[in-house]
Amino acid sequence: MTRNILLGAAAAILAAAGATLFAGSPHPHATNRAIVSAATAADAPAPLYYQDPDGKPLYSPTPKKTEDGRDYVAVPAPTDMSDQPAIQTKSDRRIRYYRNPMGLPDTSPVPKKDPMGMDYIPVYDGDDRDDGSVRLSPGRIQRTGVRSEPAELRRIRTLVRAPGTIQLDERRVSVVAMRAESFVQKVADVTTGSRVTKGQPLMDIYSSAVSSAAAEYLATITSKTTAGIEPYGRGSRQRLVNLDVPNPVIAEMEKSHSVPTTIQWSSPRDGIVLQRNAIEGMRAQPGDVLFRIADISQVWSTVDIAERDLGHVAVGQPVTVRARSYPGRNFESRISVIYPQVNKDTRTARVRIELANADLALLPDMYVDAEIDTGAPAPVLSVAESAVLDTGSRQAVLIDKGQGRFEPRDVKLGRHGDGYVEIRDGLAEGDAVVTSANFLIDAESNLKAALKGFAEAGENATGARP
Known part of the structure; x- marks a missing residue:
């Protein structure tokens, strides 16, 4: 009896609440849809960044359009902001071992804590590929500031700068003597x-x-x-x-x-x-010389080129000469002669440049500065200098393979200039290379290789025990 009374009262209360909720709404189903949409929008994570709609390694922190007017695709942040790959969840893969959270060369086949109470980090199948590639999550890419750009054909303009003086043209000097x-x-x-x-x-x-x-x-x-x-x-x-x-x-x-x-x-x-x-x-x-007369409508500029730059200098290369007495004024010409001798004290070679001097502004023994363009006239495959990881004996770049995967690749370098370096071997036009935060990725790759070595050594030692 008491139970029936309570159930009836509850039904009356729900009916009254329903009448009150829909009393001001002529379309109750529309109101439900609006409530659901608002809840879904509130629960959806904000975009972490925006990526090229074709999947190219081009990113933007804000909404952006491609050159043909298409919108970049919003990439949402993971709900737990973890560093797990986006393609395959780690729960579907086997844990191979656990590595020290501080990057120390210490691994464990079972879950473990370090002396500070931090959990060891699991390493899954596929995380330690033999090709040396590194996989990063979108969250880590965004936080570390990884940027990539394709290798392109560019004309690398390499300038050799050298000081010099103005000298008389020996062919334009006369003396009056008896x-x-x-x-x-x-x-x-x-x-x-x-x-x-x-x-x-x-x-x-x-x-x-x-x-x-x-x-x-x-x-x-x-x-x-x-x-x-x-x-x-x-x-x-x-x-x-x-x-x-x-x-x-x-x-x-x-x-x-x-x-x-x-x-x-x-x-x-x-x-x-x-x-x-x-x-x-x-x-x-x-x-006896009674008069000495010189025609200075054309003069020579002799500049001293460092010995290390002689291999890049050739007769006929364009030169810009600037006189310190006339800031902002340029005298354009080309190299006419490279003297076949190196000064043993200064380790420099002398180069001669013929300059037109119609207004007689350039005077003998005047100081000048020369810029010699030693760049190749044809464009060459090049990347930003910041993309190259140079250890002295090895030069490499990190290839952005997409989906957060980066692969190191050895390259052979050529000329440097204007912030770019020529790639003579190892890359093809259009290959996306990492230009910023590449040292962090390289450190991650080295750490992974070291941990893999320790893990394999531990497995071999375990298998060898009787």
Whole structure:
């Protein structure tokens, strides 16, 4: 009797609650669906990261679209944030052994705790592959900051930097010197540093040897006996040429039929007077340099290349020269000569670069800095320098195989430059390589190999016991 009364009261209460719940809802089934959807959305874990929809090793911490407009796929975080692989649960696999949680070389065939009370970590079948690959969960990939990018064809621009100076072009330097004893009668208003043009008067010279040769030549060409005989006149004229008498002076003598008292010497080229030794009234001996003139519209830049970089430098490579006096201004050219000698004190070799200097901005002995582009003109397969694990005797990269699996691979390196390194062997175009956190993965791989060795040694020792 009492039981029937309690059941009836409970039914009345449930009916009243149901009437109250649906009193304000014209669509009770829609309300149920909304409640279920809200509960499901609340229970669903937030995306850990977003991955390329084609499964490529391309990730993003925020929603992103591919180049063709497709959305990246959201990868939810595991509910317990464990480091278990996403494909196969560890409960379906056999536990081979347990390893020390602190990474110490200590394993156990049964569950165990370390002296601090921490549980040993189980190692399952498939976790210790013989190919040296490492498997990480999405959670660990996200936390350790693993990034990958494909190997691509790039032109590696390698710059060799070297200091140097501006030097005169040896082919554009002239001197004015006497070939016979002479006296300087007069010097033009030309000083060291003056710009002169070809044919501009420099000084007036008196020379007895020149006057004697000129008189002989005029006598030959004006004599009734030898005037019409060309060989006679040719020999006398050649004597004046040998004394370096300017051609305009000889032509004037042939026209006037008179021997000038002084001979006017002129500039042999356009350029700048680098040296003036001529003084009015001085006596000049044969070979004395009275003027030194250089054309600096084209100059040389000689730079010192370190011995270790000589193998990358060749004639014809492009060079950018910057003068310290003109910051921001570049002088472009190419290597013209590599001198066949190494300085035994500095271990450098000299390289010559010819530079156009139309505005005469570059002056002799001016300091410059050169950048030589030694990169190959054709693109080569390359990866970021941060992707290479270099032990000195071995170079390797970590290949991102997808699904959290990473495989080490030996490679042969080539040129370095612009943050990239050439891969000559070991990779193919498009292979995804790890560019960040690769040292952590490498450490994980080494630890796994060491633990596997200890475990195998323990199993062998157990099997060998009587």
